[in-house]
Amino acid sequence: MILPLGFALGAGVLVGVSRSLNGRLSLATSPLTASLWNHVVGFAFLSAVAVIFGGLLPDGWPDAPLTAWAGGAVGVLFVASGSWLVARIGATMTALLVIAGQMISGVALDLAMGRAEGLWIKAAGVTLILSGMWLAQRRR
């Protein structure tokens, strides 16, 4: 149980590390250029992993919905915006607001796809997040 726990925590830490590294790179280039490097380096590394461990192309992968092809482009904009933000408002404020946006849009997506389980608990969560955002932007 300790190992997966460390993995899950570590994954979160690495999200922050990645954003700081890209933010530092964007200071010398541009946020979009930093995002390009992020994707090229990640692709090279994952290709190497795939060559070593094999089994990259799963059967039936072309059956994925068309929107799957848009994920990469959305990710480019996400990384670029994070690089721009972390250099301006800092790591904590960026993380805090991105998490808020992710959670609230996630609830909206769930609703749009007709998943309404635990709706009242989600509404309470959204209220807490909105109050946190209000607190964060005061006197800035």
Added chain:
Amino acid sequence: MSNRLLPFALAFASGGLLSLMILFNGQWAANGTALFASWMAHGTGSIAALVFLAGLALTGRAHPRAVRTKAPRWAYLGGLSGAVTVMLSSTAVNSALALSGTLALGLVGQAGFSLLSDRFGWFGLPRRRIRVADLGALALILAGSGLIIFSERLAP
């Protein structure tokens, strides 16, 4: 919108992009593995980034190279960190933590890292003072996220 609130709104919108990205990239994993999904996302993303940069260059709106300092070599490793994230979290998701536990712990890891990073100015970014209000905001947002992440388990 005032200059003060622009980064604020952008960061919130960026979280929306993240939700869409996870939704779309997850569609590759439905037919394959997390490794395949991440590989596809990085590959198509590389092409998309080149197209965006070419578009900016063609319309003459390319960012002027704000070369204040040359970036250190390590600053190019953001993609490596991102790729390892996928491996760690896809392993954790398949443990007793499940998706909700993995998400929740990931947020805690991210929050802890960003506080220390601002406090000590890690990775060549400016050191920042952490206000009590920021900690309060962080606590509220993490608590709210926890409720949302576990809502389906908590629901009667």
